[in-house]
Amino acid sequence: EAGVAQSPRYKIIEKRQSVAFWCNPISGHATLYWYQQILGQGPKLLIQFQNNGVVDDSQLPKDRFSAERLKGVDSTLKIQPAKLEDSAVYLCASSPSPQGGDTQYFGPGTRLTVL
Amino acid sequence: KNQVEQSPQSLIILEGKNCTLQCNYTVSPFSNLRWYKQDTGRGPVSLTIMTFSENTKSNGRYTATLDADTKQSSLHITASQLSDSASYICVVSPTSGAGSYQLTFGKGTKLSVIP
Numbered sequence: 001e002a003g004v005a006q007s008p009r010y011k012i013i014e015k016r017q018s019v020a021f022w023c024n025p026i027s028g029h030a031t032l033y034w035y036q037q038i039l040g041q042g043p044k045l046l047i048q049f050q051n052n053g054v055v056d057d058s059q060l061p062k063d064r065f066s067a068e069r070l071k072g073v074d075s076t077l078k079i080q081p082a083k084l085e086d087s088a089v090y091l092c093a094s095s096p097s098p099q100g101g102d103t104q105y106f107g108p109g110t111r112l113t114v115l
Numbered sequence: 116k117n118q119v120e121q122s123p124q125s126l127i128i129l130e131g132k133n134c135t136l137q138c139n140y141t142v143s144p145f146s147n148l149r150w151y152k153q154d155t156g157r158g159p160v161s162l163t164i165m166t167f168s169e170n171t172k173s174n175g176r177y178t179a180t181l182d183a184d185t186k187q188s189s190l191h192i193t194a195s196q197l198s199d200s201a202s203y204i205c206v207v208s209p210t211s212g213a214g215s216y217q218l219t220f221g222k223g224t225k226l227s228v229i230p
Binding site for chain 1: 119149156157158159160161164204206217218220221222223
């Protein structure tokens with residue numbers, strides 16, 4: 001079974017530039033999550049999708065971050081414009097249950113460096 | 116405020132030795148607790164999951180314990196191997212119904228196993 005795929009693996013940009021990350025969850029998984037993991041910290045949930053609908057985006061900085069999950073499969077996370085404090089690893093995870101709460105399977109993450 | 120505190124922050128042990136990592140949480144109401152292993156540059160991988168009614172759960176050389184009364188959990192690693200070098204993250208789920216799963220992540224314990 002293929003795992004959660006993410007791209008790119010690494011990205012370096014200057015502040016005020018835009019960046020987009022892509023995630024392909026495990027086939028058939030209904031729930032998709034985006035997390036931000038700052039060095040030395042645990043992951044912080046940014047947004048949770050159930051199929052293609054948003055369940056929770058309470059911690060997403062909506063003035064600069066946006067995410068979508070078209071057709072309930074792949075997802076993209078965008079930052080526009082980026083700030084220095086956005087430097088982190090962005091993890092995508094998926095889980096089988098539409099209700100969420102079951103074991104989440106994480107991708108390798110995208111390491112973002114904002115200069 | 117829901118919190119998960121892990122100790123120690125980092126740990127160095129010799130190959131073949133045992134070690135125990137600690138997790139204290141204040142999440143309530145409590146649904147389940149997971150331990151994840153995160154290798155450097157990779158996403159977290161689930162090791163164990165325990166509900167409030169379970170006291171212990173094993174996965175090979177990893178054994179997790181849970182005391183729901185004192186809100187403490189531990190992860191014991193037996194006969195450590197070099198490949199055990201990673202961050203170990205304690206994650207607590209506060210809900211058991213449908214909807215948003217604002218998992219509370221600890222900051223992790225960084226374990227280094229040396230020859």
